[in-house]
Amino acid sequence: MLWSKFKNLKLGFKIIIGIIAIIFLPITLTLLVIELLIRSIKNRKVLGIIISGILTLGFLFSDVVYITGIYEGITTDSTDLALEKEQQEKEAEARAKAEQKQKEEAEKAAKEKEQQEKKEAEKLPTKPIEYSSIDDLKKAYNSKLNDIMDKKQIQELDKEKITSNDVINIAKSSKSLIGQASSDSQKIDLSGYLVSLDDLNHNTTDTVKNEIYEYLVSEYKSNKLKDKDNFYEYLYLTKYLYTSFSDVNNQKADTVFDMYQIVKDNYRNLDIDSNINQVNKSLGIKSISNTSTNKVKKHSSSYKKSNSNSNKSSNNNSSNSSIVYCNGGTSSSNKYHSSPNAHGMKGAIKMTEKQAKASGYVPCKKCY
Structure with missing residues (x-):
């Protein structure tokens, strides 16, 4: 029946059905065996029924195996695609994290460099300013x-x-x-x-x-x-x-x-x-003290020297503690005077004579 219908088809349909039959060959064979079984039943051929029945069961089993294989293949492919996609996503995420980490490390290094440069700039020198002249x-x-x-x-x-x-x-x-x-x-x-x-x-x-x-x-x-x-x-x-x-x-x-x-x-x-x-x-x-054979001269000399040194020391201490007035304001003179208004001086700086000498000032010849 199927075969007679197939023969009556146009050539184009025959080719299409032929290709489908080849692709699904187990199913095609199963259909042919089932048709054979139906004919054997109609014709009441016991041997034909037995043979076609066994073939039908065998082909049905092979069809189940075939269809299961196709399904598992499709499922496996889908799973593989899903796993591959998941793996790609993980790799992309890992790359993104690596790039982010690299970026953060670069920013950290730049910040540390900036801080180091700032620290170096703020670092105090250990030598005073030098003057060329x-x-x-x-x-x-x-x-x-x-x-x-x-x-x-x-x-x-x-x-x-x-x-x-x-x-x-x-x-x-x-x-x-x-x-x-x-x-x-x-x-x-x-x-x-x-x-x-x-x-x-x-x-x-x-x-x-x-x-x-x-x-x-x-x-x-x-x-x-x-x-x-x-x-x-x-x-x-x-x-x-x-x-x-x-x-x-x-x-x-x-x-x-x-x-x-x-x-x-x-x-x-x-x-x-x-x-x-x-x-x-x-x-x-x-x-x-210098030695001398003349004890009287020695003692006399020592006495005079002692008095002289004592007077010098006394005068020196008195001089060191006396108040003087140094040139100040816009004046660049290095003289000190006995009064704050000497010689029309303005902005006089008051200090002891000892401090004045230590600061590089010398006595004014008119005042002293």
Whole structure:
């Protein structure tokens, strides 16, 4: 029946049905066997019924297996596609996380670099500003004069990193600039300017100051403060240390001030005996008197010398504690006077004579 219907079809339909029959061959065979079974039943052929029935059952079983295989294949393909899609999504998510992490690390590195650069920019120096010429030094000093007189901090250096050796090296290097001055008085004044501008008294620890003090004491005991080759170093150090100690008004300040006078007056070939006696006294060093065969002359000389030194010391202490008036305001003169209005002076700065000398001022010849 099926076959007769198939033969009556047009060629195009035959081809289509043929292709479908081949694709679904187990089902096609099953249908043919079923048709054979129906014919055997109609014709009542027992053998045909048995054979076609067995074939029908066999093909039905194979159809079930075939259809199950197709279904499982489709299901497997769908599952594989789903798993593949899920895997792709996971990989995409992992890539996104990796890219995000990389971006965050890059931002963190950039931030750390920025902070480091900022920290480096804010880092304090360990050396004072250097001046290329004496004129630059004078201009800087005059621009900061009021702050210097008010004992304000002029520079901000890395205090914790500056050592006593650093201070000594800075003092030694002052020769290259101060040595350009033409006169001894100018050298002394300019050294005082440089000490004030370098402002190491505000930028060194008490430990460093005490180490410099011990260094100067050692140099003094070795009679090196009179060494003119080291004049610039000792002048700088004694002035720096006196400026540091003068605020606390202790014995060290007086000792260092006398050392300062020894250095600068010895360089100018002036008398330094009274200052030496003062330093010896403060350090507990006994002064050695000249021996003489004539005991009377010896005692007389010692007595006169003692009185002379006593008078010098008394006059020196009196002078050091007397009040003077230094040029201030817009004046750049380094003179101090006996009255605040001397010679039409304006903006006079009041201080003791000892402080004035330590700051580089000299007495006015008309007042003294």
